[in-house]
Amino acid sequence: MSGLTLIASYPKSGNTWMRAFLASVNRGGEAPDINTDLSDVAQLSARGKVDAAIEENSSDLTVEEVARIRAHVSRHFAALGEAALKVHDANLTAPHAEEPAYPVDVIDRVVYIVRDPRDVAVSNTHHFGKTIEDVVARMADPNYGIGQAQQRLNTQVHQYVSSWSRHVESWLDDARLNRLLVHYEDMLTDPIPTFTGVVRFLGLDADDGVIARAISATSFDQLAEQEAKSGFRERLTQSDAPFFRQGRIGGWRERLSPELAARIETDHRVVMQRLGYLD
Amino acid sequence: MTDGYLCGWRVRSELDLPELAPWTGPDIAPDVVFRFGETPTELDDVIERTPFVQVSRDGTCLLIHPGVASYHMTGPDEVVLSVNPEASEAEVRLFLLGSVLGYLCHRRGLFPFHASCVSINGKAVAFSGPSGAGKSTTAVSLAKRGHPLLADDITAIDATGSGTPIIYPAFPRLKLWQDSLSSVGIDSEGLERNRPGMSKFHYRHHEEFAAAATPLAAIFMLQKAAPGLDEQITRLERPVEIISTISSEVFRPRVGQAMGRRPALLAAQARIASTVPVYRLVRPFDLKAIDTWLQQVEGIVGQ
Numbered sequence: 001m002s003g004l005t006l007i008a009s010y011p012k013s014g015n016t017w018m019r020a021f022l023a024s025v026n027r028g029g030e031a032p033d034i035n036t037d038l039s040d041v042a043q044l045s046a047r048g049k050v051d052a053a054i055e056e057n058s059s060d061l062t063v064e065e066v067a068r069i070r071a072h073v074s075r076h077f078a079a080l081g082e083a084a085l086k087v088h089d090a091n092l093t094a095p096h097a098e099e100p101a102y103p104v105d106v107i108d109r110v111v112y113i114v115r116d117p118r119d120v121a122v123s124n125t126h127h128f129g130k131t132i133e134d135v136v137a138r139m140a141d142p143n144y145g146i147g148q149a150q151q152r153l154n155t156q157v158h159q160y161v162s163s164w165s166r167h168v169e170s171w172l173d174d175a176r177l178n179r180l181l182v183h184y185e186d187m188l189t190d191p192i193p194t195f196t197g198v199v200r201f202l203g204l205d206a207d208d209g210v211i212a213r214a215i216s217a218t219s220f221d222q223l224a225e226q227e228a229k230s231g232f233r234e235r236l237t238q239s240d241a242p243f244f245r246q247g248r249i250g251g252w253r254e255r256l257s258p259e260l261a262a263r264i265e266t267d268h269r270v271v272m273q274r275l276g277y278l279d
Numbered sequence: 280m281t282d283g284y285l286c287g288w289r290v291r292s293e294l295d296l297p298e299l300a301p302w303t304g305p306d307i308a309p310d311v312v313f314r315f316g317e318t319p320t321e322l323d324d325v326i327e328r329t330p331f332v333q334v335s336r337d338g339t340c341l342l343i344h345p346g347v348a349s350y351h352m353t354g355p356d357e358v359v360l361s362v363n364p365e366a367s368e369a370e371v372r373l374f375l376l377g378s379v380l381g382y383l384c385h386r387r388g389l390f391p392f393h394a395s396c397v398s399i400n401g402k403a404v405a406f407s408g409p410s411g412a413g414k415s416t417t418a419v420s421l422a423k424r425g426h427p428l429l430a431d432d433i434t435a436i437d438a439t440g441s442g443t444p445i446i447y448p449a450f451p452r453l454k455l456w457q458d459s460l461s462s463v464g465i466d467s468e469g470l471e472r473n474r475p476g477m478s479k480f481h482y483r484h485h486e487e488f489a490a491a492a493t494p495l496a497a498i499f500m501l502q503k504a505a506p507g508l509d510e511q512i513t514r515l516e517r518p519v520e521i522i523s524t525i526s527s528e529v530f531r532p533r534v535g536q537a538m539g540r541r542p543a544l545l546a547a548q549a550r551i552a553s554t555v556p557v558y559r560l561v562r563p564f565d566l567k568a569i570d571t572w573l574q575q576v577e578g579i580v581g582q
Contacts, residue, residue, distance in 0.1 A: 231505030
């Protein structure tokens with residue numbers, strides 16, 4: 001296999017859960033340690049990775065300079081045969097860049113995880129410690145990015161995410177990609193066929209028993225319990241809740257005002273209908 | 280014009296370098312000269328390349344930061360700079376005293392270690408680890424506790440002798456983000472910005488800087504704990520683990536290897552591993568209790 005395997009999603013759509021599952025599969029279905037083993041699916045937006053690829057301190061670079069070198073970082077690690085990677089970038093060329101952070105010629109295959117944007121909004125509110133109004137506005141902002149250092153060192157470099165709709169379309173509509181679409185909701189309600197599909201798509205060597213054990217070892221309750229006991233390094237400083245908070249479907253019905261729910265449905269109507277989140 | 284001390288070398292620089300301590304050693308010819316001049320855009324016979332640096336087979340290096348400056352290390356004793364007039368002075372010095380200093384260390388036979396370094400009772404103590412682990416914050420906090428600062432991002436080690444490896448101090452300047460400055464009670468007002476618009480500042484702490492070779496007494500590999508967990512300091516015992524840990528934090532390793540330094544780097548790592556205690560310091564997620572674990576560090580080094 002040549003090229004990178006990407007696990008891509010808008011933030012808080014189930015990416016970390018998928019990484020935990022894959023880490024468990026790699027361990028024959030044993031429970032992974034969420035603070036060490038999730039690095040099986042690494043992130044090329046992590047500063048250490050970027051710095052190693054460019055032999056420069058990315059924290060001394062401007063956002064524009066970082067945008068221009070992301071594709072180089074991807075090519076560097078593709079050449080080294082890097083395993084699966086977690087990605088929040090849109091499959092779009094960021095402002096100031098010349099090509100997407102993951103150029104199509106270095107991508108071998110992509111698992112794209114999608115989740116009802118109304119639940120994404122609630123989850124992002126807790127994760128980023130922002131107001132729900134801010135989050136809903138960001139989800140409609142075509143220029144939205146994460147990892148932009150402000151007052152302190154961000155352990156991730158800037159990633160161009162764009163709006164929720166553009167993010168989804170950028171990954172789903174690129175006909176050059178070998179891509180598997182996974183719904184977060186199916187991971188929760190129909191885990192066996194959903195995760196089995198992922199394992200087969202990635203060409204991993206795991207039988208049904210390993211897959212079943214990995215699913216139960218990385219159930220929401222298991223991950224939340226581990227976080228409660230030993231913390232989770234990937235939780236953001238500004239977060240106001242555990243990383244593994246609820247993981248439910250339709251939690252937005254209690255948490256989103258009718259006005260904000262309607263705003264999301266208006267902003268993202270076309271893509272929500274396409275994915276079956278709206279009639 | 281600066282006539283200064285940098286990693287044991289006498290440096291004469293046409294670019295003012297307020298970071299450096301003045302040269303107070305014997306009146307020798309400069310070891311390294313930084314001068315303004317024309318720089319090429321492309322080197323011949325390039326054997327290593329990133330978006331910023333080219334290394335030629337003959338060991339010369341060219342670092343280009345288009346908005347800032349080009350730095351042409353023509354040999355072990357000269358760097359030619361061509362500065363973008365739009366650039367701030369701080370950012371021109373930033374890459375010269377960053378990546379280019381790393382190239383000079385490789386070229387001149389020092390081991391550049393990605394670490395900050397302070398002197399505790401005359402013994403050099405290095406703090407290494409990935410970006411965000413807290414190297415500079417740890418160093419500035421120890422400086423605040425009265426320990427002279429020896430280096431920030433690059434600790435230059437001479438591990439070629441038969442005894443304890445020696446640190447050649449770089450300069451007493453730290454790059455610190457606003458939150459780190461706030462945590463140690465330093466006002467960022469009046470400090471130079473690392474890059475224009477960036478909330479990362481250059482803090483100079485010239486008090487007690489000792490431009491003198493200092494034995495390396497300990498290395499702490501920093502790691503940030505998950506929120507809510509206490510600090511944990513463990514000494515690494517297995518040589519394989521120690522060497523791989525040190526090797527992961529060589530500064531600009533590919534440039535060094537392109538210069539043919541791989542055997543020397545391996546030898547330096549082996550010597551450090553066999554003579555210097557290496558600890559893993561998992562530090563708490565937030566910095567509120569930093570003095571607690573700094574006292575432990577002082578205790579360990581003082582033994």
